[in-house]
Amino acid sequence: MVMRTFLLYVVVELAALAALTWAVGLGWTLLILLGGSVIGVALAGSQVKRQILRLQRTRTDPQGAVADGMLVALGTILVFIPGLVSTALGALMLVPPTRSVVRPVAGMLLTRGIARRVAVVNLTAPGYSGRGAYIDGEVVEEQVQGPVHDANIVRRN
Secondary structure: OOOHHHHHHHHHHHHHHHHHHOOOOOOOHHHHHHHHHHHHHHHHHHHHHHHHHHHHOOOOOOOOHHHHHHHHHHHHHHOOOOHHHHHHHHHHOOHHHHHHHHHHHHHHHHHHHHHHHHOOOOOOOOOOOOOOOOOOOOOOOOOOEEEOOOOOOEEOO
């Protein structure tokens, strides 16, 4: 699975570079790669700082801030991975307006991935009484008065 993903990454990046080089030339392609990397790193740095401050301020309902923090982290990783397509995807995840669009899609993909890996037990299935076998009883606590002269002997009432 990892090898297939890496192979797909290499093929997509090489195809994008070949298409861009064919369209605008080698010099402009190198300039676009360099400019995209510089802009992506600057954007990643500013968004990481902003997200850390937002996480520190958000204490009552941190769910949106945590989701945005994960998208900023993923975008930062994608910006630092070499390649035109990965840098563009990472930069899109770092820009706040596109992050609000990506957040529901990322949540859906994460939920689907977790659902595939985790077995779900349905406790409300038909025919299930909900409690199973149990023994009705009560707990009686004994009070300890104190030790007698021997350390292993305890007097109980």
